[in-house]
Amino acid sequence: MRSPVFRGYAVAYLIFLYAPIILLPLFAFNDSKVIAFPLQGFTTAWFVEMWQDTTLWNAVRNSLTISVSVAVISTLLGLFAARSSTRFNFPAKAGIMGLIMLPMVLPEMILAMALLVVLLAVGIELSLLTIILGHVLICTPFAVAILSSAFQSLDRSLEEAAYDLGETPLSTFWLIILPLVMPGIISSLLICFTISLDEFIIAYFLGGTDTVLSVYIYGQFRFPAKVPAVMALGTVLVLLSIALLATAEYFRRRGIAKAGGKDTGGFL
Amino acid sequence: MTKSDAMIEFRDVHKYYGDYHALRGITGTIRPGEFFSLLGPSGCGKTTLLRTIAGFEDISSGAVLVDGRDMAGVPANKRPTNMVFQSYAIFPHLSVEENVGFGLRRDPRSKEEKARAVGEALEMVGLKGYGKRAAHALSGGQRQRVALARALILKPKVLLLDEPLSALDKKMREQMQVELIRLQRQVGITFILVTHDQEEALVMSDRIAVMFEGEIAQLADPETLYRRPNSRKVADFIGTMNFLPAKVLEEGAGSVEIEAAGFGRIHVEASQVMGGATAEGATVGFRPETLTILYEGSAATDRESMATIEEVVYFGDMTYYDVKIDGTEMPVRISMRNVFGRPVLDRGARARVGWSPGALVLFR
Numbered sequence: 001m002r003s004p005v006f007r008g009y010a011v012a013y014l015i016f017l018y019a020p021i022i023l024l025p026l027f028a029f030n031d032s033k034v035i036a037f038p039l040q041g042f043t044t045a046w047f048v049e050m051w052q053d054t055t056l057w058n059a060v061r062n063s064l065t066i067s068v069s070v071a072v073i074s075t076l077l078g079l080f081a082a083r084s085s086t087r088f089n090f091p092a093k094a095g096i097m098g099l100i101m102l103p104m105v106l107p108e109m110i111l112a113m114a115l116l117v118v119l120l121a122v123g124i125e126l127s128l129l130t131i132i133l134g135h136v137l138i139c140t141p142f143a144v145a146i147l148s149s150a151f152q153s154l155d156r157s158l159e160e161a162a163y164d165l166g167e168t169p170l171s172t173f174w175l176i177i178l179p180l181v182m183p184g185i186i187s188s189l190l191i192c193f194t195i196s197l198d199e200f201i202i203a204y205f206l207g208g209t210d211t212v213l214s215v216y217i218y219g220q221f222r223f224p225a226k227v228p229a230v231m232a233l234g235t236v237l238v239l240l241s242i243a244l245l246a247t248a249e250y251f252r253r254r255g256i257a258k259a260g261g262k263d264t265g266g267f268l
Numbered sequence: 269m270t271k272s273d274a275m276i277e278f279r280d281v282h283k284y285y286g287d288y289h290a291l292r293g294i295t296g297t298i299r300p301g302e303f304f305s306l307l308g309p310s311g312c313g314k315t316t317l318l319r320t321i322a323g324f325e326d327i328s329s330g331a332v333l334v335d336g337r338d339m340a341g342v343p344a345n346k347r348p349t350n351m352v353f354q355s356y357a358i359f360p361h362l363s364v365e366e367n368v369g370f371g372l373r374r375d376p377r378s379k380e381e382k383a384r385a386v387g388e389a390l391e392m393v394g395l396k397g398y399g400k401r402a403a404h405a406l407s408g409g410q411r412q413r414v415a416l417a418r419a420l421i422l423k424p425k426v427l428l429l430d431e432p433l434s435a436l437d438k439k440m441r442e443q444m445q446v447e448l449i450r451l452q453r454q455v456g457i458t459f460i461l462v463t464h465d466q467e468e469a470l471v472m473s474d475r476i477a478v479m480f481e482g483e484i485a486q487l488a489d490p491e492t493l494y495r496r497p498n499s500r501k502v503a504d505f506i507g508t509m510n511f512l513p514a515k516v517l518e519e520g521a522g523s524v525e526i527e528a529a530g531f532g533r534i535h536v537e538a539s540q541v542m543g544g545a546t547a548e549g550a551t552v553g554f555r556p557e558t559l560t561i562l563y564e565g566s567a568a569t570d571r572e573s574m575a576t577i578e579e580v581v582y583f584g585d586m587t588y589y590d591v592k593i594d595g596t597e598m599p600v601r602i603s604m605r606n607v608f609g610r611p612v613l614d615r616g617a618r619a620r621v622g623w624s625p626g627a628l629v630l631f632r
Contacts, residue, residue: 160324161357163344165371165422179361 024238028231035227046232053229059216063197066128066212070135070196075188077136078143085144086151097144104141111137112205119206126208134202139192146191150184183252190248194241274333275300275426275458276321281330283316283482290316291327292482298426298460298475300335303452305461305469308479309505314462317479318428321460323347335425350419351428354435356411358403358418364390365399367414371422389417392451409440416448420455429461433468445471466506470494478502494555498542500631503553509629510559510600514552516632526630528552530573530593534625541630550632556603558627561589562620563610569622577617587612593621 027035031043050056084090085097103111115134124130154177162172178185200214207215217233220226276298283291291313298304306314319325320332323344332339334348350371359367369386377385390396393413398406406414412432419427429448433441449472452459463469469476470490477487486498497503500511517533518525524536531552560569578599579590587606590599602621606612613619 155355155357157353157355157357158359160322160344161351161353161359161418162370163324164322164349164351165418166345166374168345176359 021238024231024234027228028235030228033225033228035231046228050229050232050236055211056216056233059211059213062128062210063213066131066135066203067193067196069132070139071189071193073132073136074139074143074192075147075185077140078147078188079185081140081144082147082151086148086154087156100144101141103138104145108138108199108201112202115202116205126206128210130206130208131203131210131212134206135196135199138199138202139195142191142195143188146188147181147184150181150187154180183254186251187248190244194244273297273299275302275335276304276460277331277333277336278317279331279333281317281320281332282328283313283320283325284328290482291320294330294482294484296477296484296487298458300458301456302474303449303459303461303472305463305473305476306479307463307466307469307476307505310464311481312479313482314464314479315430318351318430318460318462321347321426322349322351322428348425349428350422350424350426351430352412352415352419352432354431356415356432356435358406358411358414360404362403363399364395364401364403364406364414367403368399368417368421370418385421386417389421392420392454393417394447408436409444412436412444416451420451420457423455424457426458426460429459431462431464433463434465441468448472470506478505480505496540496542496629497553500551500553503629503631508556508601510554510556511631512552512554512596512598512600514550514630516550524630526550526552530575530596531571531623532573534628536625536628536630540626540628541632543631550630553629553631554600554623554627556588556601558623559600559602560622561591561602561604561613562622566622570624570626571622573621573623575619575621577613577615577619580612580615582612589613589619591619591621 026039028046029042029044030039031045032040081097081100085093090096112134115130115137119126119130158176158180159172162176163169167175198214200218203212204215204218211219217230220230274297278294278296281291281294282289294313294317306317308314316325320327321334321339323339323342323346339347359370362370365383365386368389369382372382372385375382386399387396390399393416395410395413395417398410398414403411403414415432432448433444436444445468448459448461461469461472470493473490475487475489476493478485478493480501486493486502488496493502493506497506497509503509503511512528512531514526514528514534516524516526522538524538524541525533526536527533534552560566562569562572573593575591575593577589577591579588581588581590585606587604589602589604591602592599604610
């Protein structure tokens with residue numbers, strides 16, 4: 001890092017990465033319908049406009065319903081898969097785990113098309129439920145990956161000690177295993193929530209008449225007059241993301257301190 | 269065998285992992301109130317055997333009885349045994365007192381009584397006042413004590429210890445050895461220790477089972493194990509032993525006449541004759557301290573041989589000599605205490621080596 005070349009590279013990299021995001025709040029408070037410099041003056045009108053947009057609120061409600069459901073379902077499925085893959089041996093384990101992880105690398109486009117064809121063929125109506133289905137498919141591999149590492153770092157004799165002291169397998173899971181993998185569970189919930197929230201392709205293909213946030217924003221961009229309000233929405237989302245990330249990091253660090261481990265850098 | 273004679277009884281216990289035969293017919297008893305050790309090199313099955321008592325391993329055939337009751341089908345959480353794990357398995361998200369009191373969750377006693385029990389258990393292991401501390405903030409030795417208190421608070425019939433001292437440094441280990449012995453006498457519970465450290469086993473145990481390759485090679489008290497190992501393998505594993513080739517001349521009733529190069533004809537009692545002959549035939553074994561270098565005015569020994577000193581290793585309180593007894597090929601090791609006024613001999617010096625036929629063991 002001493003060399004000025006490297007320092008210049010690092011600075012350029014960070015600017016490229018974050019400057020566009022800084023433009024969001026800049027234009028969100030700009031008193032002009034046109035997204036261009038020079039800035040015209042300060043206004044909060046776009047936020048008011050955003051706030052009063054009922055379609056937006058509808059999209060937010062839909063998105064939250066989907067993302068929360070997906071986070072919970074994927075993490076639960078991930079919990080089962082991670083637990084069984086780290087603790088038990090069963091026939092064709094590698095193959096089964098491989099198939100569970102596959103959607104992580106499968107192009108979403110293909111997944112979305114295939115699901116759409118199947119759903120239409122079976123005659124299931126497109127709704128929030130079908131989006132949840134698609135999102136669970138792509139989020140579960142992430143949940144499995146995060147939770148597997150949480151389970152793997154668990155000393156098996158902790159479980160045995162709890163049995164030895166009179167607990168049943170179920171109470172051991174509740175009293176010992178669950179608290180110790182809790183940081184992993186929280187990470188998994190947050191990651192799945194985030195992935196689902198900004199996912200576009202599946203939401204667009206399988207959405208039916210219900211609009212979600214990502215699809216709504218894409219739609220608004222076609223009308224230049226709506227763009228400043230979208231900028232305001234973007235600003236709010238950036239702030240929420242930062243708050244979410246900070247919360248996740250807080251829980252992760254607290255989890256590490258509780259377990260007495262060393263901080264080796266977070267997943268987030 | 270009546271109930272009171274055996275706290276643990278193994279009846280021809282076999283354990284297979286797939287094709288691997290981990291326990292090959294273990295039979296033996298462990299007495300109530302005894303400090304018992306399972307000693308052997310890694311992979312000998314000692315930890316597996318311990319885990320069959322705890323209920324963490326199913327056995328393939330045979331029976332394990334605890335206090336006269338067959339443990340088949342009894343899960344670990346219903347057995348009258350508790351275990352101290354090699355990694356201590358302290359619950360990292362709980363405090364010291366929550367760890368120690370963990371096993372009392374299903375105890376019908378009142379909260380105050382349980383708290384008192386936890387306090388007493390902590391005091392017993394020398395951790396009075398540590399109850400509120402976070403478990404992960406403890407040192408290795410303190411974790412060990414918490415693990416002990418946590419297991420003993422349930423007043424098990426048997427306490428199982430899986431290499432509990434292997435993670436501690438030498439000083440701490442020796443201190444904990446003494447404390448474990450004290451604790452065992454205090455609570456009177458049967459302790460079963462798994463260790464690969466022969467010295468630890470000798471120091472701590474009332475009786476020891478030496479295990480090799482899934483079998484008990486010898487089960488005896490430390491002194492018998494050391495003085496009368498029943499095979500070369502056991503003799504080699506416990507302490508140091510010099511082995512010399514020997515020839516059987518005559519077999520009488522209750523004794524054997526042998527001849528060993530450098531030692532001449534020796535009359536060996538039947539109690540000194542063990543199995544474990546090698547391809548070369550019978551072998552005579554001597555512990556290093558049963559051979560003595562004789563100085564001017566040393567008390568006479570039964571027999572003497574002349575020897576040349578080949579190597580001298582000075583340890584401060586002891587000196588180890590490797591000497592070649594006249595007429596032998598291999599040097600033997602002799603350990604001598606450096607008592608006041610006794611000079612340390614030089615390499616190449618000639619010396620008289622005193623010994624007694626009663627100290628040797630014959631493997632055939």
